Amino acid sequence: MELPVLNDKPAAESGCSAGSCGSTDDQLDHLSDEIREKVQNHPCYSEDAHHYFARMHVAVAPACNIQCHYCNRKYDCANESRPGVVSELLTPQQAVKKTMAVAANIPQMTVLGIAGPGDPLANPERTFETFRMLSEDAPDIKLCVSTNGLALPDAVEELSKHNIDHVTITINTVDPEIGAQIYPWIFWNNKRIKGKKGAKILIQQQQKGLEMLVAKGILVKVNSVMIPGVNDKHLAEVSRIVKEKGAFLHNVMPLIAEAEHGTFYGVMGQRGPTAEELQELQDACSGDMNMMRHCRQCRADAVGMLGEDRGDEFTLDKIEEMDIDYQAAMEKRKVIHQAIEAEMNEKRAHKAANPHELPKLTTRPVLMAVATSGQGVINMHFGHAKEFLIYEASPEGARFISHRKTELYCSGDDSCGEAETALEKNIRTLEGCEVVLCSKIGYEPWEQLEQAGIQPNGEHAMEDIEAAVMAVYVEMAEAGKLNESLAQKRATA
């Protein structure tokens, strides 16, 4: 069966290939109305939505049926933020209670996902019990699940019954040789199967599951972990294949590997990709399909907007004491969701009616960092930002590239030495950026940023991110600041 191709434009003549190139709302603009309807309030599937809506994961699924070299099943650390890590395992009943407590207290929470800490489909009873109860008790919450794919073909029928219209499959390779370097074993047909043989079965199951979901009309996002020297050269092909089979979004994430995590890759010294390597691969894949760049690789029990975690406010002890009137909460949520959607639609319509009138430029692209807490505007103080969104401004417009955390994954020892202050660290995080846009900034960081060759800018507080990024870009171009290459600029600095 010929599947619809969502983004089949060849590498464009403008020099900016398809994918989420161009302004961020393009990411949704080229989707069909039906898909857009499904993802427009899903923060993990729509870049636009992630500025407004929140998500949560409930940790009901501890068991796993495979081992990945980037995962350590012993891990539980409250200070860690990465997939597979949780603090409190929940029963399905506790998960439902927690979900309703969060929905009542964070009305912009639209999505409940089950993502581990093991594989949700290796815990079918706990996972489906949770979905069954939630689809009855909290019908206004979208349900989604992520999986390694091994048990997926057997679960597709059950998934479609629970009205789950988003599934994420982690596909790191389609080649068993490469798979054997990522997955040391799988549990399959009552045996532990190691090496290439196991990887081959896993790959077959993933691909079969993907095809079955697409045939059922369930939206599929594919996650891939970029592992330099292992699958980095291969992921563009993975991207092409999963797109052909009907996945609508591809999310290439950087490997997280530190020795203290106790994972195979961490202990063996396998490095993760640099921001530049990741971006290069995402750009290479985006010629083939819709890429996702706003993933925050969150914990299997994360709560809140992407990039924040409010899990501490909803521990079992705390939710036990909450008295939730879900009917009332649902009414309130509906009003708030409608207001947010109206705001998003208005913005979209405003942009369509007022296309950025860019002067004809032939200047080089510039990376800019933006401090925001959501709503698509610059509304965060430089010193309060836990992360920066990175945009690339060029004569074609502004495009969202990635986010960079200002804190390291682990607050313990790290390789940069203790003498480095938090400010110096944050400035190092912004490497490659020439401008940082924020609502306000103190005198000291201002000076240090300037010394590092990054121009702080607080003139666009509360303004739309993309419009501000382009306004600053045009200003730079007109002032002749973009006539020299970045390398020349560095040399003279």
Next chain:
Amino acid sequence: MSLSIIESCVNCFACEPVCPSDAIYEATPHFLIDSKKCTECEGDFAVPQCASICPIEGAILDALHVPVNPPGSLTGIPPEKMAEAMAALQAH
């Protein structure tokens, strides 16, 4: 003859549903195997199921109290390499 689970168990639930004898049960601080029920899967499977899905090296012992999955056998991390990494972290 029975397998047993020791304290390195992380309570991941993976073994409980795959046991053909319903010998495994949730307990505090970790899962346990009822030695009266455990058959080591004889007659049902060629290999003990709990030890074939368990992700933690050393967490399941055979009847002679020998780990079914010795260090390095599941993660692929050579034990000396793991010791080296942990020593480096401790030294910090």
